[in-house]
Amino acid sequence: PLAVAKLMKAVVDKEQPGLVIVGKQAIDDDSNQTGQMLAALLGWSQxxxxxxxNLADGSxxxxxxxxxxxxxxxxxxxxVITTDLRLNEPRYASLPNIMKAKKKPIETLAPDKLGVDVAPRLKTLKVEEPPKRKSGIKVKTVAELVDKLKNEAGVI
Known part of the structure; x- marks a missing residue:
């Protein structure tokens, strides 16, 4: 999310919009961080x-x-505004507008051209399953539970 927010900040610095609207969550990690990080990097309201x-009078x-x-x-x-799914009704583009859009040039920006380093900073050393849990025991009385917690587990 930080690399994406840095990329978005570079684009915002280049384009100078007055409002950025982003989704609230990503499908890859569902972390809900990018919009907030972007607002922090820009020093903007969120x-x-x-x-x-509703937009009016600079607010x-x-x-x-x-x-x-x-x-x-x-x-x-x-x-920076992050959206909920109820913010807008989607509109579908008409065929003539789709054809017009195909003719419009699309600017491609590489991260290094924007001055953003997107190299991973974390390295996964190993992934393994947690150890199997030992089966529990049933106790018949509270006194037996307290005895086991005190003498066997050593937690009280």
Whole structure:
């Protein structure tokens, strides 16, 4: 996620948008970090888990999903917004617009041209299964449990 956020920051620095909207999660690790990291790298406001967004007067009003329901916040632009699946109804492109899009040039940017190093910083040394758990025992009384915890396990 950090390498992606650094790449996105380089593109934002190049393009100078006033608002960046990203998804809230990635399908590879489901970590929900990239939008927040991008906002931190840029020093911008952030609105996370947005399901409604209104822009006006240099600010954004974001209705966001939280554990207890919905929360309304107002943040200054420029900002990074991470979306909830209910933010927008998808629109499907018409065939003429698809054909027009095919003719438009697409700029390809390599990470090194943006000044971003994406070389992995972690090396996996080994992956192995955890050891098998020993089977437990049943005790008949609380006194027996306390005795085993004290004398055999040594935890009390």
């Amino acid at each position: 609105g996370t888990f947005a399901n409604k967004l 954004a009003e974001v209705k966001r999903e939280v554990d207890g329901g919905l929360e309304n916040i107002k943040i200054k632009l420029p900002a």
